[in-house]
Amino acid sequence: MIKIAVLVSGSGSNLQALIDANLSGQIVGVISNKPEAFALQRAKNANIATAVIEHKQFPNREAFDDVMHQQLLDWDVDLVILAGFMRILSAKFVHAWEGKMINIHPSLLPHYKGMHTHQRVLNTGDALHGCTVHYVTAELDAGQALAQAVLKVNTHDTADSLANRVHVLEHIIYPQVAEWICTGTIQHTENGVLFRGHPMTEAVQFCKF
Ligand code: GRF
Numbered sequence: 001m002i003k004i005a006v007l008v009s010g011s012g013s014n015l016q017a018l019i020d021a022n023l024s025g026q027i028v029g030v031i032s033n034k035p036e037a038f039a040l041q042r043a044k045n046a047n048i049a050t051a052v053i054e055h056k057q058f059p060n061r062e063a064f065d066d067v068m069h070q071q072l073l074d075w076d077v078d079l080v081i082l083a084g085f086m087r088i089l090s091a092k093f094v095h096a097w098e099g100k101m102i103n104i105h106p107s108l109l110p111h112y113k114g115m116h117t118h119q120r121v122l123n124t125g126d127a128l129h130g131c132t133v134h135y136v137t138a139e140l141d142a143g144q145a146l147a148q149a150v151l152k153v154n155t156h157d158t159a160d161s162l163a164n165r166v167h168v169l170e171h172i173i174y175p176q177v178a179e180w181i182c183t184g185t186i187q188h189t190e191n192g193v194l195f196r197g198h199p200m201t202e203a204v205q206f207c208k209f
Helices: 013-020 038-045 061-074 091-096 117-124 159-182
Strands: 003-008 026-032 049-052 079-082 101-105 128-135 145-152 186-189 192-195 204-207
Touching (some): 038 049, 128 159
Parallel strands (some): 003 079, 079 101
Antiparallel strands (some): 101 128, 128 145
């Protein structure tokens, strides 16, 4: 059974969705860089081991990442799931976990990498918005996309309402992608990413209008 660690910084609603999905893999630990993150409580409620590694206590990014890396090795982790983890990871750490680490981003990548995606979608007047699950590479929000969920932006939407609507979609597609990895439906190989044994040329699309 695949062993999963989830990295969090905040509320952890995606962590909750992953817990509730009863994945074929086992969530063996949750790491937070913030001691006050509610996600830690969610992990404890589900009897999952937790580790608080406060980035502020380290002289630089690499030193912080080294301790996280060691914790993941101690838990014998096969898959790292970033779920609202608000730290940029060092190239060394990303390289060590390349092909074994996924993220969810609240936009239809490659559009709107980085922060404040909902407001930027409204500012541009886009008709569609959504979220993307992707492998993590050293370039921010740029790894291969595995799944996307799309919604229509309504005229009365605000950044907050979009955030809420996107969250609903995140809680559907993130556990689904995690399950696909746990069961080998998605495989990261030397020859690229495979979906059901075939090269994955584009992300699986989920629509909700
Ligand atoms: C989500 O919007 C996700 O897309 C982004 O961070 C947020 C985490 O929310 N990466 P939560 O902590 O899972 O509720």
